[in-house]
Amino acid sequence: MNLHTNNELLQAYGWNDYWDDVLVRHFPANERLVPARVIAQFSHSYNIMTEAGEHNAVVTGKFEYNAAMRGDFPAVGDWVLAEPLPNERRSVIHAVLPRRTAMVRKVAGNVVEDQIIGANLDVLFIVNALNQDFNLRKIERYLIAAWESGAQPVVLLTKADLCDDPDVFISEVENIAPGVPVHAVSAIRNQGKESLAPFMRPGTTIGVTGSSGVGKSTLLNWFAGDDRQETQGIREDDARGRHTTTHRELFLLSDGALMMDTPGMRELQLWEANEGLQSAFSDIEELALLCRYRDCRHENDTGCEVNAAVANGELDAQRLANYHKTSRELARIARKDNASVAAAGRKAAKKKTTQSRPRQKNAAHWSDD
Numbered sequence: 097m098n099l100h101t102n103n104e105l106l107q108a109y110g111w112n113d114y115w116d117d118v119l120v121r122h123f124p125a126n127e128r129l130v131p132a133r134v135i136a137q138f139s140h141s142y143n144i145m146t147e148a149g150e151h152n153a154v155v156t157g158k159f160e161y162n163a164a165m166r167g168d169f170p171a172v173g174d175w176v177l178a179e180p181l182p183n184e185r186r187s188v189i190h191a192v193l194p195r196r197t198a199m200v201r202k203v204a205g206n207v208v209e210d211q212i213i214g215a216n217l218d219v220l221f222i223v224n225a226l227n228q229d230f231n232l233r234k235i236e237r238y239l240i241a242a243w244e245s246g247a248q249p250v251v252l253l254t255k256a257d258l259c260d261d262p263d264v265f266i267s268e269v270e271n272i273a274p275g276v277p278v279h280a281v282s283a284i285r286n287q288g289k290e291s292l293a294p295f296m297r298p299g300t301t302i303g304v305t306g307s308s309g310v311g312k313s314t315l316l317n318w319f320a321g322d323d324r325q326e327t328q329g330i331r332e333d334d335a336r337g338r339h340t341t342t343h344r345e346l347f348l349l350s351d352g353a354l355m356m357d358t359p360g361m362r363e364l365q366l367w368e369a370n371e372g373l374q375s376a377f378s379d380i381e382e383l384a385l386l387c388r389y390r391d392c393r394h395e396n397d398t399g400c401e402v403n404a405a406v407a408n409g410e411l412d413a414q415r416l417a418n419y420h421k422t423s424r425e426l427a428r429i430a431r432k433d434n435a436s437v438a439a440a441g442r443k444a445a446k447k448k449t450t451q452s453r454p455r456q457k458n459a460a461h462w463s464d465d
Contacts, residue, residue, distance in 0.1 A: 103147035109133045109346075110216070110299050110354060115175055118193050129177040129190055134215075135346040137172045143345075144178055144187060153178055153187040167200065168192075171212035172344040172356060173301060197246035199303060201364055210368075214303040214344065214356050217247040219295045223306035223315065224251065224269075226259040226280065232272050233418050236376055237364045238305060239273055240422065244372030247303065249276050250295060254311035256280040256287055272415060274378050283311065283318040298352025305358050316357050320349050369426060377419045379411065394420070 103111070110133065119131065132151070136143035144153045153176075155169065163169055170176055170192050178187040199213040199220060214220075222238040224230055235251060242249035251269050256262045262280035269278045281288030295302060296319070304312045346356045366372075374381050380402055384392065388399025394416065397403070405411035 105145065105149070106131065106133070106147050107299070108348060108352065109135070109145050110301055111175070112299065114196070115193065118175075122194060123177060123191065126177075128179050130180065131193075132176055132178045132187065132189075133346070134170045134172050134174045134176060137170070137344050142170055142189070144176065144189070146178065146180060146187065148180065149185070151178070151180065151185050151187045153189050155189045159190065165210060167210040167212050171198070171215045172346055173215035173217060173303075174212075175216065199241055199245040199247065199305065200368070201241060201366065213241075213305060213358055216301055217245060217303040217356070218300045219302045220245060220247040220249050221302060221304045221315070222249055222251045223254055223304060223310045223312050225255045225310040226253050226262060226265055227255055229307060229310055230265060232268060233414070234307070234364075235269060236272055236415075236418055237366065237422070239276065239376040240366060240369050240372040241364060242372070243375035244369040248295075249273075250292075251276055251278045252292075252315070253278065253280040254282070254315060255284075256282040257285050271412075273376075281315075283314050286318075289318070296349070296351050296353040299354070300352075301346070301354045301356065303356045303358065312357055316347065316355055319351075319353075319355060320347060366422070366426060366429070368429065370430075373419075373422060373426060377415075380416065380419050383411070 111131065115131070123129075130146055132144040132146040132153075134142050135145050135150070140154065142153045144151050155163075170189055174195065175193040176189045177191040177193070178189050180187045195215045197217050198215045199217060200210050201213055220242045222235060222242060224235055230253075239249055239251075251273060253262060253265055253269065259265065259280070266278050266280055270276075279288055279291050281292070304315060306312055344356060344358050346354055348354055380394075383402045383405050384394065386401040387394070387397070389397060392400050392402075394400050394402040402411065402416065406413050406416055
């Protein structure tokens, strides 16, 4: 393993001194393994960028056997250690380097399990269109996930050409997103791209997330200067979009920035985001410090400064209601997750003591994805 790689291709995809240090600290030298970045994720395989170029890859049988949760598997943006197969453009993935940041959501349905939307993101573009899709409560949810991820959130209000006065909407978002940059853009009019230049630096990984139809793929094509992703229209009566992007993929742009497109989400189901909640609702958290009682619930409590702020118009009642609703949601997830973690621990312990099932070393299962 080359512990201090100077490969220009890997550096273009974000490898730097930080990852050199991670590699040295966490993994022993192994000449068979090379660092690579996951640039696309399918149902049973991945595309990774190695120092020799793009390879199709799967995880080893040992990796799959030891993975306790879905979030243990590689995700787009991850740095992995892979073993290239001789004379082929294929590799097997042995390990995932510890993630520096990760945007996580709960999988759809009643299953209590995490899903990595994107790993090792520096910036997260939260995209909301200036049409009937515009929704402050939806933006708040994405901000919670963004703050929890460790990436810098930036709100992009797309389709500004459909809006007579985008500044009104910018102001509304700024009121519920303290300290977060908010920009209105229009790919059709080529409007607002220059304001995003500070985020589009070489080696910077930018995730793009939002509902279907808000213009994520159009945004990517606009920054790339060509048609990297297929785009589709929306139903104009309700601004509902179709899922143009069917998998997560990381693209290297001409300016050196890396942009990750993700499938649209009808609803973002949060996952263990208490710190994100505090950051996204920092105005309420600051008011809460002034409440008479330390355990104030901000409902009908005496001496509640949060409710006083609602009464005098300083704080929007809907924002407080969303804060309460999200707090209860996260508490429910935490209770269910504790039970799931305990079950996963029992499963892992059982694996360690079970020796009866033979396993072929580095077994891999390929698909035609």
